[in-house]
Amino acid sequence: MEGFIKSKRGAMGIGTLIIFIAMVLVAAVAASVLINTSGFLQQKASSTGKQSTEQVASGINILEIDGEHNGTNINRTAIYITPNAGSAPIDLSQAVVMISDGEKRLVAKYDPNIYYDLSNGGSLFDTVNWSGLNSSKFGIVVIQDADGSCKQDTPVIDRGDIVAIVLNTTALNMGPRSTITGSVQPEFGAPAIISFTTPATYLSDMEVVRLQ
Incomplete structure (x- = not known):
């Protein structure tokens, strides 16, 4: 009887050990x-934060039009722009200019042949x-x-740069x-807003006028 009881205790001990090992493996x-998930989320959060900061801080500022x-009629228009303070470099070859008179809208992309x-x-x-x-x-x-x-093929503007976007x-x-x-919508960041009313009359001795 004593031997039988000891053998049963041994069997119960092995079963408990197996369950314990299984629990350790599951926990591991x-x-x-x-x-792995926390590492992925940390990397994703860091990347998203960087992109969000770049999107918020970057942009274009219009100095004058x-x-x-x-x-x-005004047939030739020049928009003088510079990057916002703290902005990342902006590639103007990826920018889009949209301008409307209320009836027609022009959507313009960069032409590398018109560079000066x-x-x-x-x-x-x-x-x-x-x-x-x-x-x-x-x-x-x-x-x-x-x-x-700001080169002809890669017109990138950064801190301190001033360029004019010219439109027909x-x-x-x-x-x-x-x-x-x-x-003027850059690839990323805040766009520059165009909003003005043309002069009440056009004088022959003042062909170039400030619009904005």
Whole structure:
């Protein structure tokens, strides 16, 4: 009888040990899954935070908008822009310019054939080849670029850079007292808002007028 009881106790001990080992293995697997999941979530959160910060902090600021008229309509428009304070570098080849007179809307992308460097000075409206610029494209005129980041094929603007986006706006109604709206939308970050009303009259001795 004593031997029988001892053998039963031994059997119960082995079963308990098996259950204990199984619980340890399950806990180890669960811990491994939790560690891997937490690592993935941490990496994802870090990446999302970086992208969110870049999206919020970056953007384009409009310094001035000038237009050249022919007496009845503004056919040539220059939008002077610079990156926002703290903005990441912005590739203007991926930017989109949208501008509307309330009836028509122009959507323009960068044309690398219309690129000029006036960092040493010069007349913008006299320099640009406007006849080669259609309403679906915009050109770039470099005004200030100390580090040379805004090149013809890779027009990237960063801190301190000033460039002019030039548009052929012949297709729009930009006569006197016209309300014009639009935006310069970069690849990421806040867009620059275009909103102005053209002058009440166009003077022959003042062909270039400030619009915004």
